[in-house]
Amino acid sequence: MSTLPERLEASCIPRIRNGADVLGADLQPNEAFLLFRVDGRATIAQLATLAGIEEEEARELIARLASVGLLEVELASGERPREAPPSPLPTEPEGPTPLSRIVEEVGGAYDPGELYEDVQIPIPRRKQILDAFYTFEKLDHYEVLGIDDSADKKAVKSAYFALSKTFHTDTLYGKELGTYKQKMDVVFKRITQAYNVLSKPAMREEYDAYLRSVKGTRAARAAIDAALGIGGPQAPPISATPKPAPAKPSPPPVRPAAPPPAAAPPSSEEARRRARELYARKLSSTRNAPTRPPPSGAPSMPPAQAPTPPPPRDASQVARDLQRALVSVSQHTGGVSQARRLAQDAKRAEEKGDLVTAANAFRLAKELEPDDREVDAGLQRVSAALRVQMLPEFEKQAAYEERNGDHAAAAISWQRVAAGKPDDPISHGAAARCLRRSGGELKLQQQLARRASELAPNDVELRVLLGQIYLEAEMPLNARRELDAAAKLDPNDETVKKLLAELKQKLR
Amino acid sequence: MEKVIGIDLGTTNSCVAIVEGGTPTVIPNRGGYKTTPSMVAITEAGKRLVGHIAKRQAVTNAENTVYAAKRLIGRKWNTTQVRSALATCPYRIVEGPHDDVRIQLRDKLYSVSEISAMVLQEMKIIAEDYLGHEVRKAVVTVPAYFNDGQRQATKDAGAIAGLDVIRIINEPTAAALAYGFGRNLDRTVAVYDLGGGTFDISILEIGSHGVFKVISTAGDTFLGGEDFDSRIIDWLVKGFQQEHGIDLRQDRMALQRLKDAAEKAKCELSAVRETEINLPFIISSSRNEALHLQRMLSRDELERLCNDLIERTIKICESTLEDSGVSKDDIEDVILVGGMTRVPKVQHMVAGFFGREPCKGVHPDEVVALGAAIQGSALLDEQQEMVLLDVTPHTLGIMVVGGFFEPLIPQNTTVPTSSSKTFTTVRDNQTAVKILVLQGESQRAEQNELLGEFILTDLRRAAKGQVEIDVTFEINADGIVSVQAKDLETGRQQSITVTASSGLTQDEITSMIDEAKTHAVDRRATEAFEGTRQEAEKLMGDIERLFPQVEQIVSGSDFGRDAIEKARGVLDRARSLIERKDVEGLKEQLEALGRTQRMFKGVIAKTG
Numbered sequence A: 001m002s003t004l005p006e007r008l009e010a011s012c013i014p015r016i017r018n019g020a021d022v023l024g025a026d027l028q029p030n031e032a033f034l035l036f037r038v039d040g041r042a043t044i045a046q047l048a049t050l051a052g053i054e055e056e057e058a059r060e061l062i063a064r065l066a067s068v069g070l071l072e073v074e075l076a077s078g079e080r081p082r083e084a085p086p087s088p089l090p091t092e093p094e095g096p097t098p099l100s101r102i103v104e105e106v107g108g109a110y111d112p113g114e115l116y117e118d119v120q121i122p123i124p125r126r127k128q129i130l131d132a133f134y135t136f137e138k139l140d141h142y143e144v145l146g147i148d149d150s151a152d153k154k155a156v157k158s159a160y161f162a163l164s165k166t167f168h169t170d171t172l173y174g175k176e177l178g179t180y181k182q183k184m185d186v187v188f189k190r191i192t193q194a195y196n197v198l199s200k201p202a203m204r205e206e207y208d209a210y211l212r213s214v215k216g217t218r219a220a221r222a223a224i225d226a227a228l229g230i231g232g233p234q235a236p237p238i239s240a241t242p243k244p245a246p247a248k249p250s251p252p253p254v255r256p257a258a259p260p261p262a263a264a265p266p267s268s269e270e271a272r273r274r275a276r277e278l279y280a281r282k283l284s285s286t287r288n289a290p291t292r293p294p295p296s297g298a299p300s301m302p303p304a305q306a307p308t309p310p311p312p313r314d315a316s317q318v319a320r321d322l323q324r325a326l327v328s329v330s331q332h333t334g335g336v337s338q339a340r341r342l343a344q345d346a347k348r349a350e351e352k353g354d355l356v357t358a359a360n361a362f363r364l365a366k367e368l369e370p371d372d373r374e375v376d377a378g379l380q381r382v383s384a385a386l387r388v389q390m391l392p393e394f395e396k397q398a399a400y401e402e403r404n405g406d407h408a409a410a411a412i413s414w415q416r417v418a419a420g421k422p423d424d425p426i427s428h429g430a431a432a433r434c435l436r437r438s439g440g441e442l443k444l445q446q447q448l449a450r451r452a453s454e455l456a457p458n459d460v461e462l463r464v465l466l467g468q469i470y471l472e473a474e475m476p477l478n479a480r481r482e483l484d485a486a487a488k489l490d491p492n493d494e495t496v497k498k499l500l501a502e503l504k505q506k507l508r
Numbered sequence B: 001m002e003k004v005i006g007i008d009l010g011t012t013n014s015c016v017a018i019v020e021g022g023t024p025t026v027i028p029n030r031g032g033y034k035t036t037p038s039m040v041a042i043t044e045a046g047k048r049l050v051g052h053i054a055k056r057q058a059v060t061n062a063e064n065t066v067y068a069a070k071r072l073i074g075r076k077w078n079t080t081q082v083r084s085a086l087a088t089c090p091y092r093i094v095e096g097p098h099d100d101v102r103i104q105l106r107d108k109l110y111s112v113s114e115i116s117a118m119v120l121q122e123m124k125i126i127a128e129d130y131l132g133h134e135v136r137k138a139v140v141t142v143p144a145y146f147n148d149g150q151r152q153a154t155k156d157a158g159a160i161a162g163l164d165v166i167r168i169i170n171e172p173t174a175a176a177l178a179y180g181f182g183r184n185l186d187r188t189v190a191v192y193d194l195g196g197g198t199f200d201i202s203i204l205e206i207g208s209h210g211v212f213k214v215i216s217t218a219g220d221t222f223l224g225g226e227d228f229d230s231r232i233i234d235w236l237v238k239g240f241q242q243e244h245g246i247d248l249r250q251d252r253m254a255l256q257r258l259k260d261a262a263e264k265a266k267c268e269l270s271a272v273r274e275t276e277i278n279l280p281f282i283i284s285s286s287r288n289e290a291l292h293l294q295r296m297l298s299r300d301e302l303e304r305l306c307n308d309l310i311e312r313t314i315k316i317c318e319s320t321l322e323d324s325g326v327s328k329d330d331i332e333d334v335i336l337v338g339g340m341t342r343v344p345k346v347q348h349m350v351a352g353f354f355g356r357e358p359c360k361g362v363h364p365d366e367v368v369a370l371g372a373a374i375q376g377s378a379l380l381d382e383q384q385e386m387v388l389l390d391v392t393p394h395t396l397g398i399m400v401v402g403g404f405f406e407p408l409i410p411q412n413t414t415v416p417t418s419s420s421k422t423f424t425t426v427r428d429n430q431t432a433v434k435i436l437v438l439q440g441e442s443q444r445a446e447q448n449e450l451l452g453e454f455i456l457t458d459l460r461r462a463a464k465g466q467v468e469i470d471v472t473f474e475i476n477a478d479g480i481v482s483v484q485a486k487d488l489e490t491g492r493q494q495s496i497t498v499t500a501s502s503g504l505t506q507d508e509i510t511s512m513i514d515e516a517k518t519h520a521v522d523r524r525a526t527e528a529f530e531g532t533r534q535e536a537e538k539l540m541g542d543i544e545r546l547f548p549q550v551e552q553i554v555s556g557s558d559f560g561r562d563a564i565e566k567a568r569g570v571l572d573r574a575r576s577l578i579e580r581k582d583v584e585g586l587k588e589q590l591e592a593l594g595r596t597q598r599m600f601k602g603v604i605a606k607t608g
């Protein structure tokens, strides 16, 4: 079946051929540049304008892309090939498949501007880097190294050393790396972090306990954070005024590349699972055989040596299943009555003492019906109870995170603890301290530290902390009050003396 | 592929190596030695001497001969290390313009980087003579425990020497690289490196994939053979003082002789149990009579004098192991590096500490340069499957209110690495934020090493708290720190001014590069000139020797007198060419000299 008309008119509309192996194709940058602008709607003339090239050049490139079977070109008259190709995606039954969808289907949405950046790195290597860069944040240490959680020391070392060779920039010394340099550095840092923990028995044991705790409390955290408004590491902390989103720099679009926090509790279980499977697949294909898994087929089947065995059906699993079921039902039945039904389910669970399920059901109900007073009250009530129930776990998590220098995560965990123990100076103080270390909002630091100090007025360290925060916020009078109080409590404290000296200079 | 050399820039000795056809080899200097003393001197005539020749004339030119410059590189003037060097070095150390250190030789001041550059340049020339072509790229080693300032100053030295230093690597790591190269090992090793000026200990994992990962490193950049020598000198000076009431330290030449003798005795005691130190005519007494120094030193005495120094290295080994989370039993081999590991007591204590005999396979003087060459070729050669993962030896952080040090990147973090921190304005319309960046392990900022003051300037004018600057602190694979800042809202890169850093300014480096270049040319020119001069002087000698005889024979005729005048002119011209160091002119003159010499010989032969 020829898909190339006799003559390529400027008004012809090219589109991606169904099933074309776009990502496996051997493309020149200019071809890729044009190819990724093909959406099945734009004509060749329009594509030329979009890509900023001459029409003639666009025509030649399209002809080549068509000749290697990547594109088919619709006739200028607008008549379609009689047999419309069966669309691979039922959600978009009409029209040709936009490339972005295909890319996503093949696994891992590559931004073409990024994938085809003008750098001296082979395309398969770029994909490895991008895959890792965008998925690692959601993975735990084992998943990052692509190993089983029973892997022995040798296996850990071997996995890390092999990955080092892919992600260390020295292996591409002297090459133009563009934005890949920073990405490789971030990924390398992440695998190194995973290795440093897993290669040392004591640290690994601690981490395993932490991971179990995080996994076991995932559902509970989601509910509690929804009630408190502290979401995840990305969500704004309590009472924080939302920051304006950073302006996106102009093309190519750059996703924020913040270094991933240590084993950050992932934002959504589903995203996490997808990331894990995707990465495991990539890892196994790059390690064992250079062939990619077929784009279609069972898309979410993990490879044979999948890194995670099916987890036991714990509370989080239950909640997840429930959530999935409820969401899909709600899509069919429409919101309002569904919210009622959820609230009822929640109450039943609450009566049975299953606080996790209850809290999550309330949370989902609230998402559907944000203004329902009863739902909100239920969520607050249940999550408050849950908060208390989960306290020991959260405390463990907070302590681990702080010990490992992950201050951003620790600040959130300590806030969870503080919320469960409103009269506890230690957790409030720790939350303030961690927030300070992670560069969190000064105002929130202040609130937490002040509360802590109110609860334990004779604690010198808390006074000093508050004093430091005031000093940093350029509120010298408040700082002085706290530091004077601290000096009264312990006249020999060197730190207090230093701070007061600095303050005097400032006030002068 | 472009050639890259590896240079071990040592406190006492330097060494250069290259990978040729896949095999790392040390390049000998013209004297056939594989290491070259890291010594630089300026002669009375203003001539620059480097290496063995500088060492040989040190006693007669002590004030203008620099040794152990590495102990001063990248250091601030106001430090105990510089103080101690001031007290013991025969050359003049003075304060530089950036709170740094300068060395005065004759009437000129040199930065320490310039002195090191002279040594690097010498190593470059050794390699070039061997290879027969120019070399531009180099990997240079530094002690693992060097801080940012010392690394930066070493890189500057490379630039001044006309080298493109593609990477700075740590000496113990380089040693491990040479040890594991091509052997497909899978083990954990400790490298104990005690050289002339510094001590380093590193724990590494070597993997079968050609990956070398440092787990932890520690050291002391002011602990080495020089300190052992000082102990012997102290002992000698004290003894002499007791006997004659004279302080030998007051005499620079005596001090230099003491230093040589102390080092010699120390080295001898590695092989024998007792040695004699004999320095006749070391100084004259107040009554102007010559005094001699003559003493026996035993190995036991030496060990007693230096025991605490060795203990110090063992303590550092202990804490490094602890930090690394590796137990002694996990260490599968111990590699000894540096000339000082030839001292029996050092070997004994290291073996005792690790509970195993150190590996015998590596050459302690050459292994570091070999490793540097291997790393160089691994970087440039795409076929080479080798990666080196090193760590930063010091914690990097900033100063926060109260003069406290807030760590951002802990020590022993694998490099490259980075850490970001958000800074906000605390006043309305605040346009600048100052950040003090430091390195060290103390909680008090002032006790750590200040790397620089970074001032974010031209901030957006806005209400307080509205401007948020994301500052990224980065440590690259050289172990060198850089800082970048970005306005979080606009995404705009924020300009940074660095002040209060003790390094050389770019302008200074540029002018030093120019000067070093003229020296390289000068040196090559000198060599060519020397050859021609010798040839010319030999002919001139012949002519001058025959002159009276020939003059007597031929002066009877006009023709003869004419010839004599001409010969005199040829000699005069040759002399003035030699004086002006005009190589080209002198070369041309050789012909005239040759003709004259033949003519003179002919006259004598005919008449005689």
Ligand SMILES: Nc1ncnc2c1ncn2[C@@H]1O[C@H](COP(=O)(O)OP(=O)(O)OP(=O)(O)O)[C@@H](O)[C@H]1O
Binding pocket: B009, B010, B011, B012, B013, B014, B070, B171, B194, B195, B196, B197, B198, B199, B224, B225, B226, B263, B266, B267, B268, B270, B337, B338, B339, B340, B341, B342, B343, B364, B365
């Ligand atoms: N046989 C020996 N016995 C004792 N000491 C020796 C012996 N041979 C050399 N040394 C000492 O070793 C030191 C030089 O070692 P080396 O050449 O490894 O140092 P370096 O590389 O120049 O210095 P560093 O690595 O500290 O910068 C000198 O102090 C020298 O006296």
Ligand SMILES: [Mg+2]
Binding pocket: B008, B010, B011, B171, B195, B196, B338, B368
């Ligand atoms: Mg050395």
